[in-house]
Amino acid sequence: MDELDRLRGQIDAVDKEIISLFEKRMGLVLGVAQYKKEHNTAVLQTSREDEVLKKAVENIQNKDYSDSARQLMVEIMGLSKDLQRKKIVKSNLISYVRKPLDINGKKGYYGDKGSNSQQAMIDFFGDDKGESFATFEDIFVALKEDKIQYGVLPIENSSTGAITEVYDLLRKYGFFIVGEQWQGINHCLLGVTGTKLEDIREVYSHPQAITQCDNYLSGSKWTIIPYKSTASSSKFVAEQKDKSKTAIASKRNAELYGLDVIAENIQSQSCNYTRFIVIGKNLLESDKSDKTSIVFALNSTPGALFNALKYFAKNGINLLNIESRPVENSPERYYFYVDLEYPCNSSKLNEALEYVAEVSSFFEIIGEYAKGQRV
Numbered sequence: 001m002d003e004l005d006r007l008r009g010q011i012d013a014v015d016k017e018i019i020s021l022f023e024k025r026m027g028l029v030l031g032v033a034q035y036k037k038e039h040n041t042a043v044l045q046t047s048r049e050d051e052v053l054k055k056a057v058e059n060i061q062n063k064d065y066s067d068s069a070r071q072l073m074v075e076i077m078g079l080s081k082d083l084q085r086k087k088i089v090k091s092n093l094i095s096y097v098r099k100p101l102d103i104n105g106k107k108g109y110y111g112d113k114g115s116n117s118q119q120a121m122i123d124f125f126g127d128d129k130g131e132s133f134a135t136f137e138d139i140f141v142a143l144k145e146d147k148i149q150y151g152v153l154p155i156e157n158s159s160t161g162a163i164t165e166v167y168d169l170l171r172k173y174g175f176f177i178v179g180e181q182w183q184g185i186n187h188c189l190l191g192v193t194g195t196k197l198e199d200i201r202e203v204y205s206h207p208q209a210i211t212q213c214d215n216y217l218s219g220s221k222w223t224i225i226p227y228k229s230t231a232s233s234s235k236f237v238a239e240q241k242d243k244s245k246t247a248i249a250s251k252r253n254a255e256l257y258g259l260d261v262i263a264e265n266i267q268s269q270s271c272n273y274t275r276f277i278v279i280g281k282n283l284l285e286s287d288k289s290d291k292t293s294i295v296f297a298l299n300s301t302p303g304a305l306f307n308a309l310k311y312f313a314k315n316g317i318n319l320l321n322i323e324s325r326p327v328e329n330s331p332e333r334y335y336f337y338v339d340l341e342y343p344c345n346s347s348k349l350n351e352a353l354e355y356v357a358e359v360s361s362f363f364e365i366i367g368e369y370a371k372g373q374r375v
Contacts, residue, residue, distance in 0.1 A: 029080045033087035098285035105149030111229035114256040120181040120276035121152040140173045158273040177367030179278035182374040187267045190259040191246040204233040205248035216266040289344040293367035296360040311355045315348040344368045
């Protein structure tokens, strides 16, 4: 037997002892779980965890291994908490009312007729019967007052990122995402009939569209004027009948408002997509939902976000997106909005959500729906 084999044999013997002690520890954990169940005590006991980690560092003789010993105990306690949850079987999640999608329900969309939100509504529901709203919050207010059953509005773009106002409104009003639709966005420069580049003095459009076309607009002597939406900009330019005024919008808006296309595909990125969401008052009742959206807040402690998110990785759940928004009147604290790809109502997903809900100071599910495809 060579030296390597001898060392490996000793490691195997130590591993056997470790597993035996681990099994003994987990047996004791079951006893703790039974006690907590009988006394209605929370699984997570932060003060106890801090005490265990402190003892791990104090008890190890070779202090070079202190960090590793601490991490080992973090993992062991994580497994212990998992076992306790399964034993206690106590849900921390709110029981949400779910309803099937009413394809014929009254709908609202952001922007004037011809907006990308209207097109997303048409593609999702299959018809153009919807009411237009001038602002994002107008849609939420209309939904709150039961003037509409569903609202369609953008939430992120592949070029410019998240539309933070929509995230804030979702939490403010407590509504849910019941569907999503991706749209390829091709921006055009539109003007009244006969407009030439040399005629242009002003360009109107939604701030997001302007940002998405910054390469085309940079270096020009035009005055860039943010406007309510791309469709509203087109409508305004058409009404003004002034060759010095132009709009950034889709080719569809040129057809709707009788404008000329002066330049096509002026967005900075050729692959320019916007994700639109469909919101409603209740979570969706569907066995085809494979995407879940949540929002939660954590106490500002080292590793808090990592410890919350790692449980998804442990359960093989894919994180598609994470956005942060500040908590009002609480500096250095944030709400985290996370999109997860996994079959809804599966045991692994529910376990992960239970864990995040337990360690969070605020937690809500804000959507369960089918993942949209890019078109």
